[in-house]
Amino acid sequence: MTDYQNILDSIYKELLTREDKGEVANYIPELAKVDKTKLGIYLNNIHGKNYSVGDAKIKFSIQSISKVFTLAMAFANQGNKLWSRVDVEPSGNPFNYLALLEQEEGIPRNPLINSGAIVVADCLLSTYENPKAELLNFVRNLANDDSIDFNPQVAASEMKTGFTNFAIANLLKSFGNLENPVEDVLDFYFHQCSLEMTCEQLSNAFFPFANKGVCMQNNDCLTATQAKRINAIMLTCGFYDEAGEFAFEVGLPGKSGVGGGIVALLPDNFIITTWSPGLNEKGNSYLGMLALEKFTTATKASIF
Numbered sequence: 001m002t003d004y005q006n007i008l009d010s011i012y013k014e015l016l017t018r019e020d021k022g023e024v025a026n027y028i029p030e031l032a033k034v035d036k037t038k039l040g041i042y043l044n045n046i047h048g049k050n051y052s053v054g055d056a057k058i059k060f061s062i063q064s065i066s067k068v069f070t071l072a073m074a075f076a077n078q079g080n081k082l083w084s085r086v087d088v089e090p091s092g093n094p095f096n097y098l099a100l101l102e103q104e105e106g107i108p109r110n111p112l113i114n115s116g117a118i119v120v121a122d123c124l125l126s127t128y129e130n131p132k133a134e135l136l137n138f139v140r141n142l143a144n145d146d147s148i149d150f151n152p153q154v155a156a157s158e159m160k161t162g163f164t165n166f167a168i169a170n171l172l173k174s175f176g177n178l179e180n181p182v183e184d185v186l187d188f189y190f191h192q193c194s195l196e197m198t199c200e201q202l203s204n205a206f207f208p209f210a211n212k213g214v215c216m217q218n219n220d221c222l223t224a225t226q227a228k229r230i231n232a233i234m235l236t237c238g239f240y241d242e243a244g245e246f247a248f249e250v251g252l253p254g255k256s257g258v259g260g261g262i263v264a265l266l267p268d269n270f271i272i273t274t275w276s277p278g279l280n281e282k283g284n285s286y287l288g289m290l291a292l293e294k295f296t297t298a299t300k301a302s303i304f
């Protein structure tokens with residue numbers, strides 16, 4: 001039997017000694033304050049076992065990882081209609097790239113880059129009376145944890161400085177691919193990005209993606225087909241212009257955020273979440289990626 005705890009302990013010990021920890025995201029002023037020496041890893045499997053090391057129970061800003069939750073909600077209520085407003089192709093470009101959106105006439109390449117997630121946010125605004133409360137309920141239910149919440153300071157910080165996201169939303173609006181006012185859609189989008197969760201809570205919330213749609217509490221949260229399709233999008237688009245590199249190094253579907261979190265999973269097996277706030281030049285956690293590469297190499301647990 002694989003000794004997961006021992007493997008996580010030795011990866012943790014080795015990574016703690018690394019001088020280079022990447023750089024904390026500083027384009028969102030509130031995130032620039034985070035201590036980059038933090039490092040946590042949490043692993044849970046679909047049979048209820050879990051393993052943890054370091055700062056796995058400290059909350060951090062999940063940022064783009066939230067795009068998976070909003071996608072799951074929009075896909076569940078719109079079905080395949082969703083794909084007429086957002087595509088499912090990898091972009092090969094940074095998460096906030098603008099030019100392709102103009103070239104492709106306001107149809108984002110996929111729901112995990114900013115433009116695609118902003119369209120998904122717009123769908124949720126059109127569907128729900130109170131989309132922020134619906135999102136909180138959805139995530140709290142997935143993780144079986146009511147303590148999960150937004151961080152209003154982080155959301156306000158992005159509302160003030162998120163000029164590229166305003167440009168993206170305005171371009172979407174000009175192409176007729178936003179139904180609601182730009183300010184309202186971005187207010188929701190910045191709130192979803194400001195969700196704070198621990199590695200443990202994220203691993204729990206991603207349980208249905210590793211378990212054919214069935215949550216930890218044994219409820220059907222997604223259909224098996226939805227889980228399959230969202231895993232495919234995570235594999236091909238979850239790391240922006242580093243999706244190929246992540247598949248090559250780690251070999252699992254997953255999603256990163258500029259708060260330094262990464263969630264990855266092996267279908268029918270486990271979910272693993274890492275947090276280290278220092279990022280590489282593509283905006284993905286530097287030590288998080290290294291940790292996951294070492295983990296799948298040591299355990300030989302990958303989809304390939």
Ligand code: DON
Nearest residue numbers: 063064095193256257258283
């Ligand atoms: O919209 C933004 O730029 C941030 N709120 C989220 C970006 C992000 O997490 C990209 N991930 N690697």
